[in-house]
Amino acid sequence: MIYIKLFLTAVFWGGTFIAGRILAQEVEPWSGSFLRFLVASACMFPLVRHFEGRLQPLQGRQFFLVFLSGMTGVLLYNVFFLKGMQTVQAGRASVIVASNPVLIALFAALLFRGERLTPLKALGVALSVAGAVYVITRGSPGEILQGAIGRGELLIFGCVASWVSYSLIGKIVMRDVLPVSAVTYACLIGSAGLLPPALVEGMAGNLGSYSLSAWLSIVYLGFFGTCLGFIWYYEGIKEIGPSKAGVFINVVPISAVIMSFFLLGETIDASLLTGGALVLAGIYLTNRPADSA
Numbered sequence: 001m002i003y004i005k006l007f008l009t010a011v012f013w014g015g016t017f018i019a020g021r022i023l024a025q026e027v028e029p030w031s032g033s034f035l036r037f038l039v040a041s042a043c044m045f046p047l048v049r050h051f052e053g054r055l056q057p058l059q060g061r062q063f064f065l066v067f068l069s070g071m072t073g074v075l076l077y078n079v080f081f082l083k084g085m086q087t088v089q090a091g092r093a094s095v096i097v098a099s100n101p102v103l104i105a106l107f108a109a110l111l112f113r114g115e116r117l118t119p120l121k122a123l124g125v126a127l128s129v130a131g132a133v134y135v136i137t138r139g140s141p142g143e144i145l146q147g148a149i150g151r152g153e154l155l156i157f158g159c160v161a162s163w164v165s166y167s168l169i170g171k172i173v174m175r176d177v178l179p180v181s182a183v184t185y186a187c188l189i190g191s192a193g194l195l196p197p198a199l200v201e202g203m204a205g206n207l208g209s210y211s212l213s214a215w216l217s218i219v220y221l222g223f224f225g226t227c228l229g230f231i232w233y234y235e236g237i238k239e240i241g242p243s244k245a246g247v248f249i250n251v252v253p254i255s256a257v258i259m260s261f262f263l264l265g266e267t268i269d270a271s272l273l274t275g276g277a278l279v280l281a282g283i284y285l286t287n288r289p290a291d292s293a
Helices: 002-024 029-052 060-084 090-097 100-111 119-136 151-173 179-200 203-209 212-240 242-264 270-286
Strands: none
Touching: 002 029, 002 060, 002 090, 002 212, 002 242, 029 060, 029 179, 029 203, 029 212, 060 151, 060 179, 090 119, 090 151, 090 242, 090 270, 100 119, 100 151, 100 242, 100 270, 119 151, 119 270, 151 212, 151 242, 179 203, 179 212, 212 242, 242 270
16 A cells, blocks of 8 residues: 555645646746645645544654754755746656655665665666756766766756755654654754745735735645645655665656646656656666665
């Protein structure tokens, strides 16, 4: 059952690139991120009551770790996300973010016992990073040396760094914090951090001017992209570990590219296909079962 949940989570997250692209064209990034997690926080409380009875009380160390998860997986990730989506196409951004699983596997091997990085996995890491670089530079990796990478692509790569941190922190959090409580705390902490800059952006005065498509995007991001997605992903981390749970992220770019083609009319060029193939090959090698290596 957890594998079905992780697959659906990846499909939902593929849709977040479509919703994020729509939202970023109209709503400022701090405001859009806050409203997303305001919706998510409101949805989380009935889920906590249903799954866990009440919001689990936290002790000092637990609160510190949950605070870090809120700062990385909520605040930093979503500001990078919406700022990047102002200029980066949904399909391209999703392929960059698809490098998450191999980097999670790499750092999990470095930080946690039992997460071994074999030569084959190391090759997978290299392929996936190469693919992400190929997509970021639109097929011209030499641009890295010339400092010509687009700001939007760099912001989307900031999403990767934030999510890797969130996933690794989540492995520690899940040792003694229930998953729905952990996600709820992360949403609340992240929302609190997003509110002041959102108000500075003028969110309070702009609420009445947002279109229906913007509000639908906010609701989609808040409920499907956050509530269900975060809970099921955290459950996956708890049951099968961060590396195996992270592999389902390879479904995200596939669903995002398909949806962006049909819903947003985005083009699919050679650099996107080549980079995407490298990323997926790296994901496969990194998460290949040990007995088949």
